[in-house]
Amino acid sequence: MGGVVVYEPEDADEVEGLPWAVTFEASGGEDWGSFVCGPYLRDDAVALAESVVSQRRGKVLAVVEPLLPVEDVADVLATIDELQEEYEEDEEEA
DSSP, X not given: OOEEEEOXXXXXXXXXXXOEEEEEEEOTTOOOOOEEEEEEOHHHHHXXXXXXXXXXXXXXXEEEEEOOOOOSHHHHHHHHHHXXXXXXXXXXXO
8 A cells, every 4th residue: 555654753853954855665566666756845755755646546655754964984874773773672662
């Protein structure tokens, strides 16, 4: 089943001013590789995602999220570590 998933941070200030991207993925029995479009302003990214999903009638999943500013390898590794910790915490709770 397709749809639009929009990243909604608890603190909107942390993503204010960042560019946004849309990742389109196959859904509803479709089979094709995902791809990323952007950068856009947040509202433009959401509008694009909603329009594509409505035209493909549930056969596309669109994920709208901010592009994170990454300065160097250490930033990427720190982000990966944070995401792994969050995932492990979620797994322990489940």
